Amino acid sequence: MRLIQQLIHQAVPDLNGRTFERRSARGIIVDGTKILLIYTERYNDYSFPGGGVAENEDLIVGLHRELAEETGASRTKVLQEFGYIDEYRPHHKPEYDLIHMESYFYVCEVDCDFENVQPEDYEIANGSYPVWIDIAEAIQHNRKVMANQEPSMGFSIARETIVLELVERELLGKASAV
Template sequence: MLLGKFVHDPDLDLSAPTLERIAVRGVMFRGDELLLLASRHGDYKFPGGGVEAGESMPAALGREFLEECGRREVEVGLAIGSTVEYLRAVEPEYEVFKMTSHYFYCSGGVDDRSQQLESYESELELTPRWVTVEEALRANRAVQASGRGVMRWLVRETEVLSQLADL
């Protein structure tokens, strides 16, 4: 089971007022390749995002695959595990932002090639690509080492990729 706890700022007081968010991430294999989102910086992230109020995790993941990858009718399978991240909150009434990401094996789907990206995703030029776990790990580690274009998800996604490589 994948599991990770990441505190992005060692000075964070985890007992301070906290905004919590639940997210889902999809792990879809095609042979030895994974469907990941490549950014303009050269790193990779898993398709997924926040679960909206009243939305089930499978429904949220289906919506995210459609929005980010242009892939509909994705089957959400077994849960792999979760990660928990603690970051400094942007909202003034909170000090801590806690995000729990649940990872699920996914399969199938119909590719209609029409992304519906949020503005920050468009700025990052997120593009669905089939790559091996090793290729994605190399790319993420290179971006992390460069210190340029490092997004907050990079530590989390690199750790999950590392755990997948060890399976």
Template sequence: MKLLSTIYRDKNVNSEGKTFLREAVRGIILREKKLLMIYSTVNGDYKFPGGGIDLGESHHEALRREISEECGAEMRLVTGKFGQIIEYAHAIEDSFDTYKQNSYYYFCEINGDFGALNLEDYEEELGFLPKWVSVETALRRNKEVLANPNPAPRWTKREVFILEHILSRKPFT
């Protein structure tokens, strides 16, 4: 998959040190010129549905599970690859120097509407809700969150990059 960007969340990250690696998938789901995104009622930001790949899961299996958990929707199919983002940060795990996350973005389609969500505790605490939103609205809101003096969620910078990339490519027109 094409590497779109490498993002350093923290300053002075030792990207060559002992690394904790997290592999993740994200879904880009378009319908009538709107994206299905996860909105945080606490932070006011938008993120793409997705998350970590469990041991033994394929990318598509993880994407199907994450879309079901976060959106209450059934993924019908993956229609294409969009690109990859690599993020580095200081590791919070004692035995590691570096946290590295590979996020793989895929175009997907879902069946029907939303059903029951199956959120993790932190997702419930952040008030995650699936919402259809225009690329421009999600991008504007995420930029506002980044400009706020309060710390933005760790994914906001990554999602701004992807939203800008989608807007420049206009895959929905």
């Protein structure tokens, strides 16, 4: 799978130290100019549905599980690999210095039913829920949050916005307005 980009958070002085390794699988689901994303009130951002996979869990198996939980997907068909982001950022637990996150993105078709969403407790606490939104609107929203450096801004917004812009260019054949 192609490497989309490597991101190293500004608060990470170097890549040495106690590192927590994490892999995630995320779905890219488009319908015309609409894209299925997760809006999170706590961070005021849009992100791709999906999430962490267990240490020995297959990425595609984890993707199916995550899409079912977050979007109520009863059927997921992976159409193609899209790419991955290799990311280093600070870890919030004292036993680690940083987290190394590999986020794998797949173009998918799903039958989703928002009535069957099964969020985890932290997703409920963060106010996360699935939405269909115009991709340009989601990109513009995330860019504004980053430009304003909103205090609630999470670490993942840069990763998600980079991939949203690439999806818009490559899958929808548009260039984002700057």
